[in-house]
Amino acid sequence: MESAQGSPLVVAQSVAQLLERDTVQVELIPEKKGLFLKHVEYQVTSQRFKISVYRRYNNFDVLHEILLQRFAYRTVPALPPKRKLKGVLTSLSEREFIEGRRRALRRFINIVARHPFFSEDELVKTFLTFNGSDVQSKLREAYKETGDEFMTNRIATQAKDFLPLDVQGLFASSRELIRNIFSSFHKLRARVDRMSERSKETSTDLQMFGKELSTMGSEASPVPALALGHCTWGTVQQSLKGLSGAFALLADKAAEQGRREEDEVLEKLDLFLDVLQSYKNLCERHEKGILHEHQRALQKYSLMKKQSMSSVTQPKEQAAVEQLESRIVQQENAIQTMELRNYFSLFCLHQETQLVFAYLQIAPHILEALVRSQILAHREMGELWTILQPKMSHLLESSKSDSPPPHTGQ
Numbered sequence: 001m002e003s004a005q006g007s008p009l010v011v012a013q014s015v016a017q018l019l020e021r022d023t024v025q026v027e028l029i030p031e032k033k034g035l036f037l038k039h040v041e042y043q044v045t046s047q048r049f050k051i052s053v054y055r056r057y058n059n060f061d062v063l064h065e066i067l068l069q070r071f072a073y074r075t076v077p078a079l080p081p082k083r084k085l086k087g088v089l090t091s092l093s094e095r096e097f098i099e100g101r102r103r104a105l106r107r108f109i110n111i112v113a114r115h116p117f118f119s120e121d122e123l124v125k126t127f128l129t130f131n132g133s134d135v136q137s138k139l140r141e142a143y144k145e146t147g148d149e150f151m152t153n154r155i156a157t158q159a160k161d162f163l164p165l166d167v168q169g170l171f172a173s174s175r176e177l178i179r180n181i182f183s184s185f186h187k188l189r190a191r192v193d194r195m196s197e198r199s200k201e202t203s204t205d206l207q208m209f210g211k212e213l214s215t216m217g218s219e220a221s222p223v224p225a226l227a228l229g230h231c232t233w234g235t236v237q238q239s240l241k242g243l244s245g246a247f248a249l250l251a252d253k254a255a256e257q258g259r260r261e262e263d264e265v266l267e268k269l270d271l272f273l274d275v276l277q278s279y280k281n282l283c284e285r286h287e288k289g290i291l292h293e294h295q296r297a298l299q300k301y302s303l304m305k306k307q308s309m310s311s312v313t314q315p316k317e318q319a320a321v322e323q324l325e326s327r328i329v330q331q332e333n334a335i336q337t338m339e340l341r342n343y344f345s346l347f348c349l350h351q352e353t354q355l356v357f358a359y360l361q362i363a364p365h366i367l368e369a370l371v372r373s374q375i376l377a378h379r380e381m382g383e384l385w386t387i388l389q390p391k392m393s394h395l396l397e398s399s400k401s402d403s404p405p406p407h408t409g410q
Helices: 015-020 057-070 092-114 122-129 135-146 156-162 167-217 233-313 318-359 362-398
Strands: 024-028 041-046 051-056
Touching (some): 015 318, 041 092, 051 122, 057 122, 057 135, 092 122, 167 318, 233 318, 233 362
Antiparallel strands (some): 041 051
């Protein structure tokens, strides 16, 4: 993970190398899909560790919480929102929510399992492999034994020595670029989502169209005697009934396209956006967290120094003066630690910026997946519509009447 020159600041990872680290499947446990479900449980299978474990949402939540404590200066992806299930799972919207959350949890754990630093940490290994009854306690124990990354990283206190001189400028320009890319791809995601929904709506329309053709083809009402001389409706009915099956096939293909756009394009977009969002969150934590704490500590130190100077000019009890001097020393130590943490935070931020730029290599693959899905969809739908053409010719022939046109006499 270090560069050829051996600089610990450089993370030489391509997106292919990141994706190869692990692939984690997250599936609903089949026997837990009943109507009287009290909670949702998942089977989590790591390709790297070749093991399956069972996890609930709360387990993911604890992992997320501890990752933020252990790796406060790195891109920890967000969890999907938690919503308590009320009653039985009978509504489509509830099932859609559960499926959406399952997909989001899968993206979360894959981003974590592929991260160069998270993937080698005992926390992640425990989550993916521990088969005991209380994984949450096991995760908390693992964190207590190690503490946060600043305490365990061998170069944390020397991070300043590895930073480029213009690190703040690099951070600002990278943040702005990632913000713009996120905004654009978020808009693209909304369009692809609409495309997927339209495919599903087209499927519904074609299905209803076919059902109406079948209904007309099965109509048993007799043709009035007045029309018997020139009406071919009975023959047309048989053709319409035969067409309903073709429209059912078209409906299936349109539905398949909607699922393909969802699985192959939207999922890649969502993974990409999750990575970018986690980087944006990290930037905010850096500014609102350690920088803000550092400024408050400096203000507190400045106030103490003023009090110390005042005690020199104004007679005070010796004990009070010594206590103030002790507090000043403690504050100086705290500020020194915060400064070291600030440099380490910038060090980590620089590494995470490299990782998020590596993930930008996914963008062309997303667009390629979209183009490929559209080519396949149009070819498959085109083939089915083409098959309909001779049937339409037969329908037109069957609608012609050999009888003379009706006589309207005066």
